[in-house]
Amino acid sequence: GAGVSQSPSNKVTEKGKDVELRCDPISGHTALYWYRQRLGQGLEFLIYFQGNSAPDKSGLPSDRFSAERTGESVSTLTIQRTQQEDSAVYLCASSKGLQTYEQYFGPGTRLTVT
Amino acid sequence: QKEVEQDPGPLSVPEGAIVSLNCTYSNSAFQYFMWYRQYSRKGPELLMYTYSSGNKEDGRFTAQVDKSSKYISLFIRDSQPSDSATYLCAMTRGSNYKLTFGKGTLLTVNP
Numbered sequence: 001g002a003g004v005s006q007s008p009s010n011k012v013t014e015k016g017k018d019v020e021l022r023c024d025p026i027s028g029h030t031a032l033y034w035y036r037q038r039l040g041q042g043l044e045f046l047i048y049f050q051g052n053s054a055p056d057k058s059g060l061p062s063d064r065f066s067a068e069r070t071g072e073s074v075s076t077l078t079i080q081r082t083q084q085e086d087s088a089v090y091l092c093a094s095s096k097g098l099q100t101y102e103q104y105f106g107p108g109t110r111l112t113v114t
Numbered sequence: 115q116k117e118v119e120q121d122p123g124p125l126s127v128p129e130g131a132i133v134s135l136n137c138t139y140s141n142s143a144f145q146y147f148m149w150y151r152q153y154s155r156k157g158p159e160l161l162m163y164t165y166s167s168g169n170k171e172d173g174r175f176t177a178q179v180d181k182s183s184k185y186i187s188l189f190i191r192d193s194q195p196s197d198s199a200t201y202l203c204a205m206t207r208g209s210n211y212k213l214t215f216g217k218g219t220l221l222t223v224n225p
Binding site for chain 2: 091
């Protein structure tokens, strides 16, 4: 079956511009997660959705970052006024219900801020 | 002290070798322990997860958890060049809790 998909796969933007990153989870997966992976670093948790509510936003690094989810499907991560330190791979994952220990990842969006 | 420590390597082994990858952690509340494999420029792929202490085997892969020592391991038997990737450990307190990842170990299996 179809896995988690993300778009765009690559995004180059100028410092100060806003960007939107999209994630389509596996059909039937009610939980959705966003992570950031900087070069040479582990995955950094950003936010988690159960349905369209976000019980845990603790990882969002600043108020320039926001995310929303429509029902139990697509999610969008928005970064406003991008900075060079936002350059990273942004990964989305989904899981059935509350089985956070069994997450399936998309291929990621590679964001470069120039 | 980071919650999860993982030696980044790199680790280089000949084809057919047994590979041992390890992580240590500090939070005794962690109950689920995962191993992910990440190929270059791809998303992480779940290999296996283990609940609490003990061993779990899946083909050439064996995961071990020693909660008393706060130490987890992944063993790869008869390693293949296709196993060359970064291996990430991850752990969580349980359902509805976020995953905490190690930085990953880069493994190269040479033919």
